[in-house]
Amino acid sequence: MKNTKILTEELSLYYGEKQALNNISMQIPEKQVTAFIGPSGCGKSTYLRVINRMNDLIGNVRITGKVLVDGIDIYEKDIDVVNLRKHIGMVFQKSNLFPKTIYENIIYAPTINGIKDKSKLNEIVETTLKQAAIWNEVKDRLHESALSLSGGQQQRLCIARALAVQPEIVLMDEPASALDPISTGKIEELIHELKQNYTIVIVTHNMQQAARVSDRTAFFYLGELIEYDSTTKIFTNPSKKQTEDYITGRFG
């Protein structure tokens, strides 16, 4: 296994009285794709949102245990959440591009980071769009509304936008669940490309997708981490009965 990028120790999370995550300890390796699978409400998205502290935005959330990114506890008091999120990009279930042009969407994060130089911004737009494998489709219409793109293109543009701050980790929360098979295929190819440079954590409902794109897979059930191993092991020879039942479609 490669170096550990994200490490949680005995992480539990509560929404008010309700416990959503129970005592989760896991290591997520650097520059690999880690997939979270499990039925709805199992806590996989919640866990994803722990990593960039998006749960902070919901009131009444309490966390115990430790979350380390590059060995630093991100729930320590002296952590700047805004700065943290600049290092951890996020792609959401549905495209949430701003109603601005393609160009403006990409430069949004770089400009709030203080980059004003026009040629530098142009360079960022070109490299990130190329990284997200969408440059050829949009290079002639950078100044058109981003919302004029198709659903699949919009989602890849969201990925490009997340890459524009040069994060080290990209979190993806069911990025292809609202897309057709061809667009999904493109996203999966893209994930495959991106893992050379980024640590990717992806939540998915689609087990074939997890099997196709990920190196390691974690199976969550009712707020617990049931099994976490290499993807091949999980899908061919799971050690827990619950995992086997889930991946063979017996429940969930």
Next chain:
Amino acid sequence: MNFQKKNKDLAGSFFITSTKVLFGFLVFILFLILAKITYEGIGVVSLEFIFDEPRNNMTEGGIWPAIFGTLAVTTIMVVLAVPIGVFGAIYLSEYAKDTFLTRIIRTAVNNLAGVPSIVFGLFGLGFFILFLGQNIDEILGTGLIWGQPCLLWASATLGVLVLPIVIVSTLEALNSVPKSHRDASLGLGATKWQTIKKVIIPQARPGILTGTILAISRGVGETAPILFLGAAFFLPNLPVVDLCIGDYCIPMINPAEQFMYLAYHIFILATQSSNPTLTLPLQYGSTLVLIGITFLLNITAIFMRYKYRKAIGRI
């Protein structure tokens, strides 16, 4: 299988027909009012009528002081009320937690919109003139300037009156920005204020503008609240003062002056003039101008909303 119509939906068609008739009736009434005013007023309205001052005991001449006063009062009203309303709404929507206190504030804002406008007038008299104004005069020791009815307090009172309109429409505009856009911005490492400034306000702008213009057109049409607050019966000279820096002077609205007000002027012409029959054409003319101003403002609101929505790609 039988796909033919059996029972007609009687209750439904009765409802639709009666609604149509009632709406037709409403539109007809509105049409009647507009037609009568336009028919009687169109002959009176001319450039001279608009830019002249009332003459001969207000039975002749134009209405320029009233138009100018209306514009002056509403301008200051906007300057006072819109920033407070917009920032208040941003605070309520984006920063304030859902506590007992903020719920009371929200309820109060909504109820404020339902308070009769004459009550605002009395409030303005009591709070702005008798309390604020007189205290200011006492502290400055300059004699009676702010402790009497004047343009500033009329604007401030109308500002309080239209505040709920600005707040409610801004709140609606802010709420219409999807949560996913906030998540996107925060997820990219933007601060809350950057998110508000660069993502939320640009999208809410059409709604905020619409609210502002509706507030202006409400303010333009109000009569009751300014009765005690400096609206003058007849005052041919404009509330203007020259603001001089060295030798260079620019005319500015003088907030300490009294003023004429279009809506109030119509009321005066109709009820208080020495000869209400003689002023009848002037009443129609003034009313037509007033309706014209509010109509223009509303059209501007609709146009701006359309333009901004198109610009942000919602149409």
